[in-house]
Amino acid sequence: MRVVPSEMYSELLSNLQSVRQNVNQDVVEASTGRSVNSLSDNPMAAGQLVISNAQIAQVDEFSYSVSTVQGSLNTADSALNSVVSSLTQAISVGTEAAGGTLSTSELQALGVQVDQIQQQIIGLANTTYQGNYVFAGTAVSTQPYDATGVYAGNMSVNNVAVGQGQTASLGLAGSTIFGAPAVAGQPDLTFQYLTQLSTDIKANNQNAIATDITNVQSALNNVIAQRSSYGDTLQQLNADGTNLSQEKLTLQEYQTTLIGADEAQVATDLSQSETTLQAAIAAASQVSQESLINYLK
Amino acid sequence: MGSLTGTLSIAAQALEADQGALQVTSNNIANANTPGYSRQVAVFESAPTVTEGDLTFGEGVTLAQIQGIRDNVVELGVQQGLAQQGQVNAYLGSMNQVQSLFNEAQGAGLQTPLSNFFAAFQNLSTDPTDTSLRQAVISAGQTLASAFNQASSGLSQVQSALNQAIPQAVGQINQLTSQIAQLNGEVQSAQNSGADPSQLIDQRNNLIEQLSGLVGVNNITASDGTVTLTTSDGALLVAGQKSYNLTTATGTSGNVDVFSQGADVTQNLTGGSLGGYIQARDGSNGVIAAEQSLDQLAYSVGTAVNGQQELGYDGNGNLATNEPFFTLPANGSANAAATISVAITDPSQIAASSAPPPATGDNGNALALANLENQALPGLGGQSAISYYSDFVANVGTEVSQATNEQTAQNLVVQQLQNQKASISGVSLDEESANLIQYQTAYSAAARVVNVISEIAQTALTLGQGG
Numbered sequence: 001m002r003v004v005p006s007e008m009y010s011e012l013l014s015n016l017q018s019v020r021q022n023v024n025q026d027v028v029e030a031s032t033g034r035s036v037n038s039l040s041d042n043p044m045a046a047g048q049l050v051i052s053n054a055q056i057a058q059v060d061e062f063s064y065s066v067s068t069v070q071g072s073l074n075t076a077d078s079a080l081n082s083v084v085s086s087l088t089q090a091i092s093v094g095t096e097a098a099g100g101t102l103s104t105s106e107l108q109a110l111g112v113q114v115d116q117i118q119q120q121i122i123g124l125a126n127t128t129y130q131g132n133y134v135f136a137g138t139a140v141s142t143q144p145y146d147a148t149g150v151y152a153g154n155m156s157v158n159n160v161a162v163g164q165g166q167t168a169s170l171g172l173a174g175s176t177i178f179g180a181p182a183v184a185g186q187p188d189l190t191f192q193y194l195t196q197l198s199t200d201i202k203a204n205n206q207n208a209i210a211t212d213i214t215n216v217q218s219a220l221n222n223v224i225a226q227r228s229s230y231g232d233t234l235q236q237l238n239a240d241g242t243n244l245s246q247e248k249l250t251l252q253e254y255q256t257t258l259i260g261a262d263e264a265q266v267a268t269d270l271s272q273s274e275t276t277l278q279a280a281i282a283a284a285s286q287v288s289q290e291s292l293i294n295y296l297k
Numbered sequence: 298m299g300s301l302t303g304t305l306s307i308a309a310q311a312l313e314a315d316q317g318a319l320q321v322t323s324n325n326i327a328n329a330n331t332p333g334y335s336r337q338v339a340v341f342e343s344a345p346t347v348t349e350g351d352l353t354f355g356e357g358v359t360l361a362q363i364q365g366i367r368d369n370v371v372e373l374g375v376q377q378g379l380a381q382q383g384q385v386n387a388y389l390g391s392m393n394q395v396q397s398l399f400n401e402a403q404g405a406g407l408q409t410p411l412s413n414f415f416a417a418f419q420n421l422s423t424d425p426t427d428t429s430l431r432q433a434v435i436s437a438g439q440t441l442a443s444a445f446n447q448a449s450s451g452l453s454q455v456q457s458a459l460n461q462a463i464p465q466a467v468g469q470i471n472q473l474t475s476q477i478a479q480l481n482g483e484v485q486s487a488q489n490s491g492a493d494p495s496q497l498i499d500q501r502n503n504l505i506e507q508l509s510g511l512v513g514v515n516n517i518t519a520s521d522g523t524v525t526l527t528t529s530d531g532a533l534l535v536a537g538q539k540s541y542n543l544t545t546a547t548g549t550s551g552n553v554d555v556f557s558q559g560a561d562v563t564q565n566l567t568g569g570s571l572g573g574y575i576q577a578r579d580g581s582n583g584v585i586a587a588e589q590s591l592d593q594l595a596y597s598v599g600t601a602v603n604g605q606q607e608l609g610y611d612g613n614g615n616l617a618t619n620e621p622f623f624t625l626p627a628n629g630s631a632n633a634a635a636t637i638s639v640a641i642t643d644p645s646q647i648a649a650s651s652a653p654p655p656a657t658g659d660n661g662n663a664l665a666l667a668n669l670e671n672q673a674l675p676g677l678g679g680q681s682a683i684s685y686y687s688d689f690v691a692n693v694g695t696e697v698s699q700a701t702n703e704q705t706a707q708n709l710v711v712q713q714l715q716n717q718k719a720s721i722s723g724v725s726l727d728e729e730s731a732n733l734i735q736y737q738t739a740y741s742a743a744a745r746v747v748n749v750i751s752e753i754a755q756t757a758l759t760l761g762q763g764g
Contacts, residue, residue, distance in 0.1 A: 004723030006330060007716045014712050018705075036402045040701055043694030050401050050408045050687040057412035058670070061419045068423040132426055132658060138650075140658030141426055156652060158660045160423050161667065170423075259402060292730035 005291075012284050019277045026270035029261040036259035045258045052251050052258070058164070059248045065160045066241045069168050073234050076134040076171045079127040080227040083177075086124070087220040090117045090194060094213040097201040104204065111202035118194040122149055125174055135174035144174045149191025151175045162240050168233055177226045179219060190219040301757065305750045307344075307357030311743035314341060317360040318736045325724045333503030335367045335722035337495060339736075365495025367722045372502055373516060375718055378711040379506055380513035380529075380568030385707050387462075387573025388580075389700040391455055395587055396697045398451040399690050407686055410444040411598070413437045415670035421649055422663035431612065431644030438622060438639040445595045449634035452588045459578040460553045464545045466511050466571040467555060470534070471542045473508045474526065477501055478540035481523040485538075488522040498522075508534075513568020530565035532557035552578065552585075582696045588634070590689050595637045596630035597676040597685075599623035601669050609648030609662025614655075617648035630676065 029035055039046040096102070097110045125135050125145045136144035136153030144153035153174050159167040179189025186192065197212035199205075318339035328334040342361035347354045399406040417437035421430045480501040487494040501524065508514060513529040526535040533541045544556045554563040555571070564579065566572050577583050603621040611617045624640040626632050641647065651661025670681065677685040 002720045002723070002725055002728070004719050004725045006723050007719035010719075011712065011716060014708065034402065038400055038402055038697075039396050039690055039694030040697035041402070041694075043691045043698055046402055046694045047687040047691030050406075050690050051683060053401070053408050054412045054670075054683040057409075057416055058419075061416040064420060065423050130424060130427070132424060136658070138652065138656040138659035142655050142657075154656055156656060156659060158422070158425075158658065159664070160660070161419060161664060164671070291726045293726055296730055296733065 012280075016277075016280050016284065019273060019280050022273040023270070023277055026266055026273055030263070030266045030270055033261050033263070034259045035261040035266075042259070048258055049255060052255055056248055056251050056255075059244050059251065062162050062164075063241060063244045063248075066162050066168075066237050066244065069160050069162065069170060070234060070237050070241075072129045072132075072134055072170055073230055073237070075127060075129040077227065077230040077234065079124045079134070080177070080223060080230065083121050083124050083223055084220065084227065086117050086121050087190070087216060087223060090114055090197065091213055091216055091220065093117070094197050094201065094209055094216060097204075098206065098209045098213065100206055102204075107201055107204050111198045114194060114198040114201060118149070118191060118198070119147070121194070122147065122191065125149075125178060134171055135177065137173040145188075145191075149178070149187035149195075150185065151178070151180070151188050155180075162237065163244065166240070168237055168240070171230065172226055177223055179222060190216075190223070193219050301750055301754055303354070303356075305747065305754075307355075308743045308746035308750060310344065310357040310359065312740060312747070314339075314358045314360040315736045315740040315743060317363075319733070319740065321363055322729050322732045322736060326726065326729050329724040329726060329729075333499050333506070334724070335365045335495060335499050336724045337363050337365050340364050363493050363495070365493070365498065365722075367498070367502075368718070369518065371714060371718050371721060375711070375714045376505055376509040376514065376516060377568075378707065378714045379509040380572070382704075382707045382711050383510040383569040384513070384567065384573040384576065385700055385704045387570040388577045389573075389697065389704055391459060391574070391577035391584065392582075392693070392697045392700055394455045395452065395584060396693050398448055399693055401690055406690065407441075407444050407448060407594075408683065410437070410441040411682055411686065412670070414441040415667050418663050418667035421647070422660040422667055424658075425649035425660045425663055426612075426658050428644050431647050431649070434647055435639060435641065435644060441598075442623065442637045442639055445591065445634040445637050449588065449591055449595075452584055452591065453635070456552075456578060456584045456588070459574045459584065460547075460551070462574050463553045463555065463571065463578075466569075466574065467543045467545050470508060470511050470571065471540070473504050473511070474534045474540035474542070477504050477508065477524070477526065478535045478538050480504065481535065482538040484522040494522060509569060511569040512566060512571045528557070528562065528565070529567050530562065532560070532562045532565070582692060587689075587693065589630075591634040592630045592632060593676055594634070594682060594685055594689070596625060596633035597674040598669075598682050599625045599633065599637050600676070601672075601674045602666060605662065605666050605669060606648045608651070609665075610650040610653055610656075610659075611648045612645030612650075612657070614650075614653065614657065616653075617646065620646050620648065622647070 028037055036042045036045050093110050093113050097107055122145045126143055127134050132140035133144050136142055138156045138158055139153045142152050151174050155173045157173055158170040162168045175188055193215040200208040200212050321337050321339040325336050339360055340362040341358050344356035344359050347356055401408055414437040417434040421434050480497055484494045484497045515527045517525045523537050527533050545553050548554050554561050566575055603623055606622045607618050609617055621640050624638045649663035650656055650659035652659040673679045673681055
């Protein structure tokens with residue numbers, strides 16, 4: 001085959017360009033730490049990257065929901081903890097009054113004490129988290145309990161997504177905890193019982209006090225039972241939070257396998273293509289300085 | 298019987314022939330780097346013989362022909378290679394711009410705005426009464442809408458650049474075809490008058506190669522030396538000494554179409570930059586197709602969000618039937634990406650609640666809106682927005698990746714064909730040097746013959762004069 005100089009030069013140029021392209025690609029990979037820097041580098045990986053980025057965004061979102069729900073539930077739980085102490089205190093006041101040995105004025109004082117406990121519990125039932133009433137159902141802007149303990153909230157409860165297809169309920173409606181009255185418009189049972197206890201203590205109605213104590217005890221049991229659901233949810237949320245962090249980590253690792261550059265490989269490739277480039281440049285400087293022309297005299 | 302004058306004239310002819318050959322060699326050396334130049338060789342022929350009695354004498358040499366060395370099959374291969382190279386280069390140029398609009402590998406594109414938008418609803422579901430969370434939903438919606446607008450405007454810019462490039466390419470094509478037609482005439486008359494058209498053919502081939510880079514052509518050489526050029530589907534470009542201009546006109550869609558003698562040939566053109574521009578604009582994975590996909594995505598997301606929004610109760614406790622979240626085109630998805638915008642301005646208009654008052658804190662509808670992220674949406678072929686978009690991104694990437702591979706392959710093909718062409722038609726300085734020596738030697742030898750004949754003639758003239 002005849003070889004002509006113009007052919008050699010263009011071949012040389014195109015080879016130099018292709019070697020330079022390799023060096024450039026390796027430099028980009030090495031400097032970004034990513035093997036996929038444009039969609040065409042690996043279209044399937046780029047597509048998967050979109051999905052996994054969206055998944056990570058959702059996981060972040062779920063984590064945010066978990067922490068918000070945790071905040072709200074923790075506030076509610078600690079309020080219920082106080083409610084339990086207050087009711088326990090009311091029972092011990094009732095028990096003290098049930099001895100039948102106290103003077104009228106002492107009984108009056110105990111009755112007032114029960115009234116105060118009731119107000120305390122109503123205050124707790126109106127607890128807010130970030131400006132929202134936590135025991136008002138979904139009517140979070142409405143104060144759920146008036147001074148007599150009549151419930152103004154609703155019985156619905158918000159669920160918040162805390163994972164793919166997973167929800168956590170934002171607590172319980174007030175009446176579920178404090179006992180919905182038999183007749184609408186009356187105070188919740190807990191508050192009815194406390195009012196009754198106070199009235200009976202003040203009237204020294206010994207037989208009734210015993211019944212009242214039993215009633216308050218049952219209200220307390222209900223609060224304790226309902227509160228346990230808060231504990232369960234919080235525990236579940238802790239686990240969810242951990243799972244979400246783990247899931248995010250897994251997704252991030254997946255992304256690294258999708259688009260991350262193999263540093264060692266890139267470094268080797270880079271040094272190889274640089275060597276090739278040097279060789280090509282050296283060849284270019286050597287090429288075809290000789291021809292028969294040089295020997296014509 | 299041979300004569301001295303006959304011998305002298307043979308030597309003189311040889312001198313002339315060798316001079317001619319030296320001129321050819323010199324011309325070859327001079328044109329070693331001229332693009333498209335085909336080396337020429339001096340073709341010697343022995344002159345007709347003379348028979349005298351029983352003896353047949355050679356009558357020397359003539360320079361019968363100066364022949365241009367070229368291989369028409371390789372030349373056609375180069376032209377076709379250049380046409381495909383031109384197409385893939387032009388196509389890739391535009392598709393690279395499309396790709397950069399959605400370069401998710403660098404964080405550009407719609408995934409983040411889409412995710413953030415649905416995330417804002419998710420956030421809102423944790424506290425639907427929080428005005429700042431409601432405001433965040435509106436902001437995220439505006440960001441999403443403007444991401445759609447920008448992507449769409451980016452695609453439109455690529456499209457309008459293509460619409461500008463097409464008439465420019467057509468203008469160049471017309472200029473080249475008219476030059477080729479003119480050269481056709483010159484080649485024909487040179488051939489008729491017995492002159493050597495080699496350099497004219499080189500010039501013409503050079504122009505046809507340039508033309509091939511602009512549009513794929515079919516090339517038929519007639520016996521009179523003219524070439525007939527048509528586009529790959531047969532629209533006439535050059536016949537004999539006449540060229541046929543392509544014309545362009547802007548259609549109702551705003552796209553520039555190409556016409557040949559009144560007929561719209563836009564979709565039949567392949568090869569060359571022009572073929573690449575048309576493929577990038579109208580092809581099944583081209584810019585217009587990308588715009589349509591984007592419109593569909595914007596329309597489906599917008600419609601689904603509006604539909605869900607209208608089922609809920611806003612922050613004022615009103616059923617949001619007449620409070621669409623997004624403003625969308627009234628007649629289907631066309632231009633949805635370019636025009637989508639957030640319709641509501643008041644945060645309280647977001648229908649987060651699925652229950653009437655006083656359930657102001659109900660989050661049912663906010664959750665439903667957030668859940669749209671993972672739902673198959675109508676119009677997206679059973680896919681969720683993200684999954685549809687992921688396919689779209691992978692498609693664009695695949696298209697660019699395939700075109701890049703094709704470009705690399707095509708560059709190699711053209712390189713090889715051009716090497717092949719050069720190895721046939723290119724000037725080798727070694728070869729020319731050798732020829733130089735050869736013809737120089739031959740010239741010296743012929744001159745020597747003249748010398749010898751001259752001496753012999755002297756001898757003959759002084760014959761018998763005694764000395």
